[in-house]
Amino acid sequence: MGYELHISRAEEYYDSEEHPITLDEWLSYAEINPMLRVRGWLGRDEDRQPVYEHPCTDGSIVSLTWFEGAIEIKGHFDGDAYREFGAVAEDLLANLQGDHGERYTASGVLPPTR
Incomplete structure (x- = not known):
């Protein structure tokens, strides 16, 4: 399924x-993570990012x-x-959250907080 996930330190x-x-x-993190590889670029000149x-x-x-x-x-x-990205979030001391507010860890889905 097409879906967006977000790694963030915010609630x-x-x-x-x-x-x-x-x-x-x-x-710095992406450079040392062997599962990540540059696919392209966003932006131009000094503002561009991989x-x-x-x-x-x-x-x-x-x-x-x-x-x-x-x-x-x-x-x-x-x-x-x-689940694969739960570890990335943990490495960055952050949260993994779906578009609808659901939260995940490397072990699975967390129960709703509300």
Whole structure:
């Protein structure tokens, strides 16, 4: 299914600028993560930043980009690909959240907080 996930330090991913993962922090992490590879670029000149691809265990490939203090994960994947990104969120001391507010860890889905 096509779906977006967000890695953020904010309680809600759309508030990521208040508790950001800095771009430098993200780029340093992505550089040492063997599962991430530069797929392309966003922007121009000194403002450009890489778009990373991540192969999921189901064979699909998703993209990861930094945007306003959060990491956006976009793509089409089957199965439980979000579990793969729970570890990335934990490495960055952040949360993994879906578009509808659901929260995940490397172990699975967390119960709703409300």
